[in-house]
Amino acid sequence: MSYLANMVPQTKTICLQSKRIIVVIPLSLYVILAILGLLNQVNLPRLKPLYKSNVRSATGLYRSFAPLAELEWGDMSNNNSNTSVSTHEPECSPKQKIVFIKTHKTASTTTASIFERYGYYRNLTFVTGKRHVLSFAGKFNRKNVLPFPKMKKKTFDILANHARYDRKEMSLLIPNAVYITILRKPEEQLESAFGYFEMYKTINKTDGETPLEAYMNDPKKYWKKLKMWQLSRNGQLFDLGFEHEFDEDGVKLEGAIQDLDEELDLVLISEYYDESLILLRKLLCWDYEDILYISAGVRSSSHRFQKSDELIAKIKKWNHGDVLLYDHFNRTFWKKVDAYGKDFQRDLNFFRRLNQEVFDQCIDSKKLDRKDTREDKFVLKNNTERCTRILRADIGYTKLIRTYMKRKYG
Structure with missing residues (x-):
């Protein structure tokens, strides 16, 4: 063996x-x-x-x-054989109680679909609402969840839809869960949110400047007039439960980040996405097949803004809280990579090769779906079950999951 x-x-x-x-x-x-x-x-x-x-x-x-x-x-309980199989990993049991706190424009949709694919095809239960967004302006509350009387007050397995972080409320629905989130460089995340959610439509810009430059030249003038304005300053901290009234309170900021450090089991980093999934796989004791992914979409060029060094500096100053948050968890991320051990690069290389194989097998590199002007989506070149499962995004899985939960527990 x-x-x-x-x-x-x-x-x-x-x-x-x-x-x-x-x-x-x-x-x-x-x-x-x-x-x-x-x-x-x-x-x-x-x-x-x-x-x-x-x-x-x-x-x-x-x-x-x-x-x-x-x-x-089959059942080995009555088998007295000492037969065993040597492995390169310690034995462990897959973790299936998971709370994934989505942050906007950080590759969180792609990540959510990984959790949803894993749980849906294993008949796990999901915290599900009427829409794929459970809460946005306010923190998550149990009232955001659809009733499932046939669960008979049993707890759920996975929460993966958008929901502002509230540890107490989430723990009541999924006790003893693994808590995971994902972060992105603040200057990249803000520009992405600003373009994707078309916040710029309320900006009165002058000739020679972009809407993002106009906003950053006088952010307090436009801030709360923007669509989804909550995401236009320290949006990642906001998704993680921090209130905007404390955006300039250094003590509150540091305290919130320290609390998150103690409460979250893993913070993925968007800029190091594959590396993040290697850490995720080890934490959850999953297989490589479970973490395969195809990006949900790539933002179209029409919804992007160039960033000069001067503009980046202004964005980071305005999003000081998110800068502190990102820098803290970027440091702890690399500590986790070091703790993983000498096999990290080997495992990362293997995963990348496997994931590239999936992309090559599934995606038509000559076609893009541009029905949504905000992003370019990949198109399957074959409709095999495996390719369909991996490409299916958060909203698609949420519809399947909601139907399944209503049918079985409604």
């Missing part, structure tokens, strides 16, 4: 969950074992094909092989 583990060092070769053990081996080896009559001796009742993939070890020592097969042992 140790030979099998070494064949695909980056694939989880054993998973102890509900007294089942899952082992991934080449299909050809399964056939050989069957011919030798060994399968009856070890009682391997089922063979399930996995997706076809040219899997290769991150070290490059082994050639790729496909297809793979998944062998499932």
Whole structure:
């Protein structure tokens, strides 16, 4: 068995969950074992094909092989065998109680779809509202959630829709959850929100300046007149529960960031998205397949603004709280990378190759969906179930999840 583990060092070769053990081996080896009559001796009742993939070890020592097969042992509780499978990771159980606090324009929609895909296809329960936004101007409250009487007051598994952070309220619905969020450089996040939500439509600019420059030249003049103005200053802190009345209170800012540091289990960094997912995978004890992604969309050029060094300085001054927030969690992020150990780069390289394979297999690089003028969306070149699942975005999953929750628990 140790030979099998070494064949695909980056694939989880054993998973102890509900007294089942899952082992991934080449299909050809399964056939050989069957011919030798060994399968009856070890009682391997089922063979399930996995997706076809040219899997290769991150070290490059082994050639790729496909297809793979998944062998499932039945209940091992009465089996006195000491048979085991060596792995490159300590044994752990997948974590499935998750609160993901979405922040606007930080790759949070792509991230939310990862959690939604994972939970939906495992029949987990979701905190769900009438829309995919549970709360925005006010903090999250249980009243934002649709009633599900058949749950009989049981708690939920996952919250992944937009909801302003309120730890007490969220904990009542998902106790003992893993809390995760994502941050982006404040100058990039503000420019993205300003363009995507078309805040600029209320700006009276002069010739030779962009709407974003006009706003930053006199932000207090326009601030609360903007559409979704709450996001135009310290928007990430706002999503994480901080109130704008304290935007210039240094003590309050530092205290809020310290509280978040103690309460959040992982803060992803948008600029290091793949690295973030490697940390996420380890924290949640998930498989690489669970964290595969295709970006939900790329903002169109018509909704972008150039940023000079002078403009960036003004944005960072106006968003001082978000700068403090980002800098703090950027530091702690790299501490977590260091703590991951020497295998981090190997795992990252393997994941990137696997994710690129998915993109190449699924996406038509010559086409874009431009129905929404604000962003360019990728188009599938084939409608396989796997590609459809990975590309489906937050709103699409929310509709599926809401229908499922109403049908089963409504």
